Amino acid sequence: MASNEELFKKIIAHAKEYGYVFPSSEIYDGLSAVYDYGPFGVELKNNIKEYWWKSMVQYRDDIVGLDTAIFMHPTVWKASGHVDAFNDPMIDNKDSKKRYRADVLVEDFILKIEDKIEKEVNKAAKRFGETFDEKMFRETNPRVQENLKKIDDIKQRFYPALERDDLVDVKLLIEELGIVCPISGSRNWTDVRQFNLMFSTQMGSVNEDANAIYLRPETAQGIFVNFLNVQKSARMKIPFGIAQIGKAFRNEIVARQFLFRMREFEQMEMQFFVRPGEEMKWYQYWKEERMKWHLSLGIPAEKYRFHDHDKLAHYANAASDIEFEFPIGFKELEGIHSRTDFDLGAHQEFSGKKLQYFDHEVNESYIPYVVETSIGLDRTFLAVLSNSYREEKLDDGSERVVLGIPAQLAPIKVAILPLIKKDGLPEKAGELMNSLKYDYRCFYEEKDTIGRRYRRMDALGTPYCITIDHQTLEDNMVTIRDRDTMLQERISISEVQGVLREKVGR
Ligand code: GAP
Numbered sequence: 001m002a003s004n005e006e007l008f009k010k011i012i013a014h015a016k017e018y019g020y021v022f023p024s025s026e027i028y029d030g031l032s033a034v035y036d037y038g039p040f041g042v043e044l045k046n047n048i049k050e051y052w053w054k055s056m057v058q059y060r061d062d063i064v065g066l067d068t069a070i071f072m073h074p075t076v077w078k079a080s081g082h083v084d085a086f087n088d089p090m091i092d093n094k095d096s097k098k099r100y101r102a103d104v105l106v107e108d109f110i111l112k113i114e115d116k117i118e119k120e121v122n123k124a125a126k127r128f129g130e131t132f133d134e135k136m137f138r139e140t141n142p143r144v145q146e147n148l149k150k151i152d153d154i155k156q157r158f159y160p161a162l163e164r165d166d167l168v169d170v171k172l173l174i175e176e177l178g179i180v181c182p183i184s185g186s187r188n189w190t191d192v193r194q195f196n197l198m199f200s201t202q203m204g205s206v207n208e209d210a211n212a213i214y215l216r217p218e219t220a221q222g223i224f225v226n227f228l229n230v231q232k233s234a235r236m237k238i239p240f241g242i243a244q245i246g247k248a249f250r251n252e253i254v255a256r257q258f259l260f261r262m263r264e265f266e267q268m269e270m271q272f273f274v275r276p277g278e279e280m281k282w283y284q285y286w287k288e289e290r291m292k293w294h295l296s297l298g299i300p301a302e303k304y305r306f307h308d309h310d311k312l313a314h315y316a317n318a319a320s321d322i323e324f325e326f327p328i329g330f331k332e333l334e335g336i337h338s339r340t341d342f343d344l345g346a347h348q349e350f351s352g353k354k355l356q357y358f359d360h361e362v363n364e365s366y367i368p369y370v371v372e373t374s375i376g377l378d379r380t381f382l383a384v385l386s387n388s389y390r391e392e393k394l395d396d397g398s399e400r401v402v403l404g405i406p407a408q409l410a411p412i413k414v415a416i417l418p419l420i421k422k423d424g425l426p427e428k429a430g431e432l433m434n435s436l437k438y439d440y441r442c443f444y445e446e447k448d449t450i451g452r453r454y455r456r457m458d459a460l461g462t463p464y465c466i467t468i469d470h471q472t473l474e475d476n477m478v479t480i481r482d483r484d485t486m487l488q489e490r491i492s493i494s495e496v497q498g499v500l501r502e503k504v505g506r
Pocket of ligand 1: 217218219220250252259260261262263265266267269332333334335372374375376377378379
């Protein structure tokens with residue numbers, strides 16, 4: 001069994017070999033934390049987008065869509081708080097010249113202590129067997145208690161220091177804990193500094209006239225500044241939502257985790273506008289709805305968990321993450337945030353334009369409160385990909401790699417394979433392909449033995465293969481093979497559409 005790190009490397013290599021994801025500008029040795037999607041990656045990405053859009057916009061009458069520009073007026077980011085508060089504390093190791101997020105260094109240190117506790121508990125569980133009382137052990141074992149206290153002491157000091165922006169104390173804590181650079185092994189640290197994550201560029205052709213503008217770090221602000229345009233033009237009544245899918249950019253400090261943390265990525269966000277005072281009801285509603293959506297992808301429930309935030313972003317009065325168990329551990333996949341009236345209020349103040357809604361039911365004007373659902377498209381892609389990857393030993397002793405991507409998301413739904421390249425089989429296969437291609441993304445392949453082609457389709461994640469053989473020319477029957485069970489069934493060509501509709505949906 002591969003370790004998680006090995007598994008992650010295998011998935012990254014597989015994604016490249018099978019045309020899912022390539023490093024950006026690879027012939028120039030790549031660009032850190034930027035990736036390109038290949039021929040099959042783009043299909044999977046589009047299918048995830050469509051799945052999200054259908055459930056969040058098309059199937060609902062209380063949410064409408066939007067597509068706003070990446071460039072926005074620079075004051076947007078002043079009002080939203082991103083110019084002043086969208087920072088990560090960073091620290092450099094003077095020996096390795098590597099840069100780290102100071103908060104990640106401390107949080108990783110805490111994780112190591114938590115690991116020690118878990119090891120202690122597991123050891124005791126083995127020793128005591130069935131009589132083991134885990135709760136009592138955790139509450140009374142001196143070593144566990146000592147480590148829990150250590151964690152508590154660190155948290156009591158660390159989070160308030162971050163809150164006060166006391167970066168001197170953050171550095172002191174890193175030194176006192178004896179945290180070393182994972183590369184150089186040294187404790188030779190620079191001071192901790194705040195680092196703004198927004199990319200900026202110039203707009204305008206002449207240098208002196210050019211204005212500094214930002215590449216948006218979230219798509220949400222495009223929704224907020226268009227709140228009244230959308231509400232009036234689409235005649236929406238509160239409660240209602242506005243959804244959009246689009247690129248976002250962040251100059252991430254720690255950016256070595258493939259699609260998990262990228263500098264250019266895509267978000268699928270929805271802002272739900274509600275009456276002030278009703279936001280907690282909607283916050284709970286959206287937490288449940290979004291978890292249901294994830295489970296509907298066909299990924300097991302134990303791969304997900306909620307993580308409610310103790311430390312809230314500057315705009316939120318409640319926030320929870322849906323975390324997914326990636327090969328690098330449980331990490332944030334989606335955020336559900338109760339953003340209060342912070343954003344609309346700030347834009348009203350900075351723009352001087354009223355951003356209020358007149359509620360006929362209560363005969364009152366107000367700035368709506370907002371509950372946001374924000375999911376990373378690339379992280380969802382990574383979740384689907386990493387959950388799908390499996391290596392199997394078969395009964396005959398051979399091995400195969402399969403991407404068990406749920407059929408409704410799979411890039412290619414069906415492969416059409418003439419058994420050999422002659423005797424009229426390719427023509428017959430071409431006819432079938434032509435009859436299916438308007439409804440399903442098909443893939444035609446005539447090279448190699450049929451066994452090799454099946455293996456290739458398994459590794460690509462294609463749920464069904466249809467083989468055309470000599471018998472087909474006589475009786476119009478084909479073989480349909482299931483990727484997961486490898487079972488083969490003989491069906492008539494006239495049944496293919498119906499079978500696929502049942503298995504893949506449309
Ligand atoms: N509008 C709220 C917002 O942007 P966030 O928690 O910063 O909240 C939302 O981001 C989601 O965007 C995350 O849950 C994650 O899936 C995705 N995301 C954020 N930063 C990312 C990055 N550097 N690379 C890939 N996905 C990222």
